[in-house]
Structure formats: structure tokens, C-alpha cells
Amino acid sequence: MNNFVRNLLTEWRKLGLPFADETFIVAVSGGADSISLLLALHELRKLKKLNLRFVIAHFNHDLRGAESEADEKFVKNLAGEFDFELALGREKISNEGNLEQNARLARYKFLGEAAENLHAFGILTAHTLNDQAETFLLNLIRGSGLDGLGGMKPLKSFGFQVASFKSEDKSQIPNPKPQIVRPLLNWAKREDTENFCRLNKVEFRNDSMNEDLAFKRVRIRKVLLPMLQDFNPKIIETLANTASRLREDAEFLETAAQEVGSRQSAVGSFSENEGQMTKDEGQTDLQLKDLKNLFPSMRRQILRDWLKAKRGDLRSLDAKHIAAIERLIFSRKSGKTVELPNGETVIKEKGSLKFQN
Numbered sequence: 001m002n003n004f005v006r007n008l009l010t011e012w013r014k015l016g017l018p019f020a021d022e023t024f025i026v027a028v029s030g031g032a033d034s035i036s037l038l039l040a041l042h043e044l045r046k047l048k049k050l051n052l053r054f055v056i057a058h059f060n061h062d063l064r065g066a067e068s069e070a071d072e073k074f075v076k077n078l079a080g081e082f083d084f085e086l087a088l089g090r091e092k093i094s095n096e097g098n099l100e101q102n103a104r105l106a107r108y109k110f111l112g113e114a115a116e117n118l119h120a121f122g123i124l125t126a127h128t129l130n131d132q133a134e135t136f137l138l139n140l141i142r143g144s145g146l147d148g149l150g151g152m153k154p155l156k157s158f159g160f161q162v163a164s165f166k167s168e169d170k171s172q173i174p175n176p177k178p179q180i181v182r183p184l185l186n187w188a189k190r191e192d193t194e195n196f197c198r199l200n201k202v203e204f205r206n207d208s209m210n211e212d213l214a215f216k217r218v219r220i221r222k223v224l225l226p227m228l229q230d231f232n233p234k235i236i237e238t239l240a241n242t243a244s245r246l247r248e249d250a251e252f253l254e255t256a257a258q259e260v261g262s263r264q265s266a267v268g269s270f271s272e273n274e275g276q277m278t279k280d281e282g283q284t285d286l287q288l289k290d291l292k293n294l295f296p297s298m299r300r301q302i303l304r305d306w307l308k309a310k311r312g313d314l315r316s317l318d319a320k321h322i323a324a325i326e327r328l329i330f331s332r333k334s335g336k337t338v339e340l341p342n343g344e345t346v347i348k349e350k351g352s353l354k355f356q357n
């Protein structure tokens with residue numbers, strides 16, 4: 001067994017994933033990372049190490065004309081060659097706002113719908129150590145807190161609404177929270193995925209947008225990381241390991257903050273989904289008296305949880321917004337406000353913080 005395949009199997013065990021009788025959606029773009037994942041899954045299936053149903057899912061963003069069409073055709077042919085089921089999606093992505101974010105949301109919407117339709121246990125994506133290092137730097141530059149600096153999680157619940165699904169047979173009700181699973185995240189580098197594809201004599205596609213320096217992530221990959229490698233040749237592993245340690249701290253802090261918030265009636269009961277938070281509807285405001293005596297890190301975590309529940313996500317928020325709300329908490333004047341992105345505000349009124357959009 002090749003080391004790449006062995007490492008994937010080892011990680012599969014570490015993550016506690018099922019070995020039989022489940023369905024997984026495998027997100028495949030056509031690049032080296034996702035193709036290497038597909039090849040390794042094929043090998044494990046052939047060796048009877050995994051008795052699972054794998055469905056390849058390819059989403060055509062229709063951003064690169066003939067190149068996008070060629071990617072779709074390539075994945076379709078590869079799925080047939082290695083005897084995988086295939087789900088195809090396509091949507092014209094809006095150029096309004098953040099193009100990368102719009103593409104990501106459309107892609108995950110497609111993956112979520114595929115998981116719902118197939119009652120999938122999880123959605124496999126091929127994020128690597130390189131992606132984790134890039135995410136860490138991207139969030140560091142944005143001024144993210146612990147949650148952002150912790151980067152991506154190897155396992156993350158993916159929430160979607162099961163629309164109009166009715167069945168008397170409870171076994172047929174789709175899993176409301178399939179897992180997003182990133183089985184390469186903790187150990188594989190981009191050079192590993194490319195080498196594994198070459199070893200198997202399988203070509204992979206190169207996305208021309210990954211060369212476009214207009215995108216911040218591409219500049220980090222092409223400009224910033226090579227500079228940092230002059231200082232530390234193992235900067236990819238170093239940044240990914242740092243993200244992992246910070247993620248552990250963030251998870252502990254979030255758990256503690258929710259316990260404190262629950263005891264003090266500061267926040268409702270939160271449950272995390274993919275980019276969304278849901279909460280109990282009984283509590284809508286934060287009480288100032290409960291916030292003032294907390295450790296700053298605990299207070300900021302409660303504020304982030306509250307804002308995420310109110311907004312649905314924390315996108316466009318950064319450290320300056322949280323700092324402004326903290327100043328509001330200790331201000332002597334009532335009626336003062338903090339302006340947030342998208343026309344949202346936080347208002348100090350009658351001993352509490354109120355969110356308005």
C-alpha cells in the first residue's frame with residue numbers, strides 16, 4: 001500500500017469515520033488535491049478497506065468558459081474510468097460583492113443538496129496543510145480572533161434544511177447534519193497530492209484563477225508564503241500546527257463562554273452549522289452587568305457567539321467591531337451605537353446590548 005493511501009486510512013480511523021454501510025459525497029474540482037483523494041479512495045475500496053458508497057460531486061462555476069467545461073468533462077470521464085457515481089452541478093456566479101465567497105456559497109449549497117438527496121453521512125473535501133496555512137495567514141491579515149486563526153476543522157457539521165421531507169419510516173429521513181470531512185488536512189501537502197497523481201499516471205487540471213494575483217489568497221500563496229519560506233523552510237507545517245493549537249484553545253474558550261453565558265442568561269443555546277448559528281428564541285439581548293466582570297477573552301467570545309447567532313455568520317466583522325462593542329459596554333452613556341457591516345447596529349439601551357439590522 002502506498003504511503004499516501006496508508007496515511008489516508010490512518011486519518012480515517014483517527015477521525016472516527018465509518019468503514020461500511022454509509023454514503024459519502026466527494027467534492028472533486030479536477031485539481032491535484034481532489035484527484036489524489038479520489039485515487040486513494042478508489043485504492044482503499046479496491047483493497048476492501050472501505051465498504052462505502054462514494055459519489056463524486058463536481059460543481060461548474062461557469063467562470064472560465066471553455067476551461068470550466070473542460071474541467072467538468074475531465075471529472076466526468078475520470079468518474080467513469082474509476083467506476084464512481086457522479087453528481088454534477090452548475091450555476092452562473094454573480095460578480096457582485098466577493099466573487100470567491102459567492103462561488104464558495106454556491107458550491108456548498110450544491111454539495112449540501114447532494115448530501116440531502118443521497119442521505120449522505122459526510123461530504124469529503126481535499127483541503128491540505130497548504131490550504132490551512134493560507135487560511136491562517138488570510139485570517140491573521142484580516143485581524144481575526146482565535147476562532148479564525150484556528151483555521152479549518154478536520155470535521156465540521158454541515159447544516160441544511162430538509163425541505164418538505166416526509167416519511168413514516170424514520171430510517172429514511174436524511175441526516176440533518178452531515179459532516180464536512182477534510183481527511184487530508186492534517187497531513188498532506190500540495191506536493192504530496194501532485195506526486196500521488198503522477199505516480200498513478202493520472203493528469204490533473206490547473207485552474208487559471210489560481211494564478212490571478214487579484215485574489216488575496218493567490219497573493220498569499222504566490223508571494224507571501226515563498227517569502228516566509230526563506231525564514232522557515234517548513235513554514236507550511238509550522239503555520240498549520242499553530243492553527244491546530246489555536247483551534248484547541250478556541251474550542252475550549254467557546255465551550256467555557258457558552259457555559260458562562262448560559263449561567264448568566266447572557267446568550268441562548270447555540271449550535272454550530274456550516275457558516276450559520278441557530279439559537280433559542282427566548283433571549284435576544286446581552287445584559288451589560290453580566291459582561292463587565294468577565295475576562296476580556298471570555299467577553300469577546302460571548303460577543304462573537306451572540307453576533308454570529310444574530311447575523312447568521314461573522315463575515316465582514318473583524319477585531320475593530322468587537323473592540324467598539326466592548327467600548328460601548330463600558331461607556332457611561334445609554335443610547336450609543338456601534339455600526340456594523342450591511343447596515344447592522346448594536347445599541348446600548350437600558351442596561352443591555354441590542355442588535356438591529
